[in-house]
Amino acid sequence: MLAAGCLLLVAGLIAWIAAFRPxxxxxxxxxxxxxxxxxxxxxxxxxxxxxAN
Numbered sequence: 413m414l415a416a417g418c419l420l421l422v423a424g425l426i427a428w429i430a431a432f433r434p435x436x437x438x439x440x441x442x443x444x445x446x447x448x449x450x451x452x453x454x455x456x457x458x459x460x461x462x463x464a465n
Contacts, residue, residue: 421445 424444429437 425437425441428440432440
C-alpha cells in the first residue's frame with residue numbers, strides 16, 4: 413500500500429510539472445501532500461464515530 417501511494421505521488425508530481433513549471437509543480441505536489449496528511453486523521457475519526465467499539 414505504501415508503494416502504491418508513493419507511485420501515485422510521483423505520478424501526480426509528473427502531472428503537475430507537465431502542467432506548470434518544474435518548481436511550481438514541485439510546490440503544488442508538496443502542498444497537496446501536506447493537506448492530505450493533515451486531513452486524513454480527521455476523516456478517519458469521522459468515519460469511526462458511528463461504529464461501535
